Amino acid sequence: MSLNDLRDKYSIVGVGYTPQGRLPDRTVMSFYAEACANAMADAGLKKEDVDGIVLYHSFPPEPDQPEPTPYGVAQHLGMTPSGLSHETYCTRNVLFTAIGWLETGICKNVIIVYADNGRSGNFLGRTFGFHSQPAYGHLGLTAVFPLAAQRAIHEGITNGPETWKYIAVGARKWANLNPRAVMHKRTLDFNGYFNSQMLVEPFRLYDNAVINDGGRAYVVTSTERARDLRHRPAIIMGLGMHNRACDFQQLDCKGRPSGARIAGKMAFDMAGITVNDIDACELYDATTYLVETRLIDYGFFGPGEGEDWFKGGTIEPGGRMPINTSGGMLSEAYFMGVTPLTEAVMQLMGRGEDRQLGPKTGTKEPEIILCGDIGAATESEATIILRKG
């Protein structure tokens, strides 16, 4: 069996939301349970129908909370799934694992879920400071991407903030159309972007994703089974994954293909399409810099061409290539790859409400959406191409 044989065979059929933002009276476990329960209900499934659960990486919970183990989540839901898995760190194989289980018949319906208490807890305090890095001032997650970005600027791949401002402002405009988004009520213009505090040069505040409490889940199943469920399915046209698995300090921006380039090629080959067929993108925007580099790696424009490409509202409502239409991780909510993927699903299902791609937002009604999922400091990367069912 080759990956390409899987084209269109599997679909995403339901999305589960929870409240999101600052929710200090909730536990992580409750977000897991709510997201999963809502995803199943949204799909029109009963929990007895769901026989697989895959959890994204969990951060250590606050001391007074139970650890969100996968069996703990299953137990809270009253489920005993055949397939159950929980990734340490941020390997992005989750959808592949789910599809592998569907393909082999171990499972019929699989939930993929992420939840966290990052806002009410201490998100950044819980993340990395690997080995001797703190001795050099590299104290946490925020510093990881700026290092790569500085290198990229030095190599001429990007000119930095003059391009990234479009990404930050564009995401915010979409968030302003999305009542769920953490930044829904806050507008952002270029001045606001440049005047925000420098976090780790060259990244300002708005170059980084929001941190929020909450959870998000989706259900994946065969396209065949999808036809009997509640919504029109979001069909998985293409999939790709690559793990550079390289210690971040040793990453060579220019010297070798990024995970996105390889994962993207796999996905586009499987889908049998090119970037010209893409109507919108839901990309992993933990930082603005990642969005720009992935668009380069997918072939939307070349190194150094970013600023011109983004100019004039390309990715905004009304633009020719809408990107991160929920507001993304930059302005909606951070649920790792579940953020971009679920938004793509909602858009293809026609459930985008005020931010629905189409006449409402002066954009093309989407047939095909390109999604990205990046893990850790880009060690693990997946590309998913979805089409309207």
Add this chain to the structure above:
Amino acid sequence: MNLKDLKDRYAIVGVGYTPQGRVPGRTTISFHLEACANAIRDAGLRKEDIDGLILYRYFPTPSGEFHASAYQVAHRLGITPNGLSQEADCCRSHIFKAMGWLEMGLCKYVVISYADNPLSSGADFLIRMNDIWSDMHHVMYGHFGATSMFGMMAQRDVHTGRSCGPEAWKHIAVGLRKWANLNPAAMMHEHTMTFDDYFNARWVVEPFRLYDNCLINDGGRAYVITSLERARDLKHRPAVIMGHGLANPSFDDAQLKRLERPSGIKLSGEMAFNMAGITINDIDACEPYDCFSWGVESDLIDFGFFGPGEGAGWFQGGTTEPGGRMPIGTSGGLLSEAYYMGVTPLTEAVMQLMGRCGDRQLGPKTGNKEPEIILCWDKGGLPHGSMSTTILRKG
């Protein structure tokens, strides 16, 4: 595709060993690397062939050691696999995950690895294990670790008469030790054990004495899994996966309704036997998940080898020992060889089916039947979290 279609589709083609026991001067990562490299070489593959890597559960490494994440292991092996995963907790999804990736064409050869450095690093294994519990209130009641959790389950089983207690468990401990005595790599190779030794050993958590508990050791173990088709071109006769099952019944044992629900072993066993299309009468040997002697007795009941309360009788007379009619734990197992979670039993089954077990080789050497089919199992998440059963046959 149907689960049954997976029968005989996949095989294990190589095993990687490392030094094991108390091995100072090493790191967890070094054991992962050595195990993986050895497994790849043992299979007759090169690292460029490996496009999938799955690690067993992550433990925080002791201070001074680099963390043993899947990326670190892949990075230092010098591979960039399409499929990369590391279980955060103790779900035993590894083989189904590998099969899924192989079936969908994401990978051609997947390495599965376990490694740890608890003895030499001084990192307390049982304390690190504690972080997987969803309810830390246990400690208020004096319940500090995995041992007491299993001990509680065992007391319950003795009370209901399901388990024969130490009169059954002594056979398990002593039997596994006899196999270890035939295995130079086993941590307890040079230590014999009699029933007296078993009963005279100190209590750990009643009803468990010392030899009811598995070892803790430094070291690593890995194996390579691929399609049976590809396996035919490699170095050894493959150990074919005839059947496999996975079940995740529950977690919190304080709330476990054991008597009302089948265990993960029972459920995953049924899946595996269904897939294989055989019964326990076709099994020639068992490689158990013997984290605790009581567990082996319980699992054998769940598989159907004997009924509740019949354990002591069934084990009597060396049933599971060299020369016995149902050899169990032929490397010495977790109790007497080395602790690598489910990788210990699975790799021993592979080596037995490949005919590579030297003095402990099932067959004329040990006075046992030459094995055609071996039953293995793997248990995670304390007694009833995540259980898998694998039935391997000679390729």
